[in-house]
Amino acid sequence: xxxxxxxxxxxxxxxxxxxxxxxxSGFTFSSYTMNWVRQAPGQGLEWVSSITSxxxxxxxxxxxxxxxxxxxxxxxxxxxxxxxxLRGEDTAVYYCARKRLNSRALDxxxxxxxxxxxx
Amino acid sequence: xxxxTQPQSVSESPGKTVSISxxxxxxxxxxxxxxxxxxxxxxxxxIVISENNQRPSGVPDRFxxxxxxxxxxxxxTISGLKTEDxxxxxxxxxxxxNHNVVFGGGTKLTVL
Numbered sequence: 758x759x760x761x762x763x764x765x766x767x768x769x770x771x772x773x774x775x776x777x778x779x780x781x782s783g784f785t786f787s788s789y790t791m792n793w794v795r796q797a798p799g800q801g802l803e804w805v806s807s808i809t810s811x812x813x814x815x816x817x818x819x820x821x822x823x824x825x826x827x828x829x830x831x832x833x834x835x836x837x838x839x840x841x842x843l844r845g846e847d848t849a850v851y852y853c854a855r856k857r858l859n860s861r862a863l864d865x866x867x868x869x870x871x872x873x874x875x876x
Numbered sequence: 877x878x879x880x881t882q883p884q885s886v887s888e889s890p891g892k893t894v895s896i897s898x899x900x901x902x903x904x905x906x907x908x909x910x911x912x913x914x915x916x917x918x919x920x921x922x923i924v925i926s927e928n929n930q931r932p933s934g935v936p937d938r939f940x941x942x943x944x945x946x947x948x949x950x951x952x953t954i955s956g957l958k959t960e961d962x963x964x965x966x967x968x969x970x971x972x973x974n975h976n977v978v979f980g981g982g983t984k985l986t987v988l
Contacts, residue, residue: 792977794977801964801966801979801981801982802913802915802921802968802979804976804979807975807977816975818976857926860926861908861927861969861970862923862926862927863911863923863977864922864923865920865922866920868920869920
């Protein structure tokens with residue numbers, strides 16, 4: 758069964774840092790582009806970042822560029838998001854999502870991990 | 877930057893048909909391909925339509941997607957509405973100028 762499990766969320770003060778992880782199983786992780794998508798409380802989905810299978814290409818949304826860093830370890834079947842200089846508006850549930858092969862679709866998604874930025 | 881616009885909410889009765897629109901701000905929405913996701917409260921999104929009109933396995937054939945190039949918009953149509961279809965629906969595509977993933981603002985579907 759294809760599964761994505763996020764971890765690392767929690768409460769952090771403004772200006773602080775946090776590292777999220779996404780553990781993948783049930784598929785050949787190194788073959789897929791992976792994404793982080795977030796959802797602020799009561800709000801819609803916002804794409805954060807994507808990374809291709811061997812980290813050749815990395816993209817970020819404007820709101821996190823220069824503060825967040827996406828990375829992956831194919832040997833550990835894991836995706837990461839290093840979040841620095843956190844702000845209140847970064848408070849959200851963070852999902853990792855796999856991009857389907859030969860498709861534009863994100864499928865499946867993990868269950869999400871909550872990040873709260875507050876003093 | 878490329879943007880997708882959806883209505884905030886729609887409502888319809890069980891057994892009826894409803895359509896949710898998603899309008900692209902520029903370019904050709906069809907060539908960038910549109911996906912649709914369903915998100916029930918407290919759950920992660922799941923794909924219901926990919927590549928404009930492809931229905932993944934396991935998604936009921938009551939769900940369909942279409943493109944109207946004249947208005948640069950996509951639509952998700954759900955027929956034979958069930959109370960379990962009540963959820964938020966998001967369209968998604970790509971900004972080809974910067975390879976960014978783009979989501980619409982989401983539409984809350986109420987089945988009453």
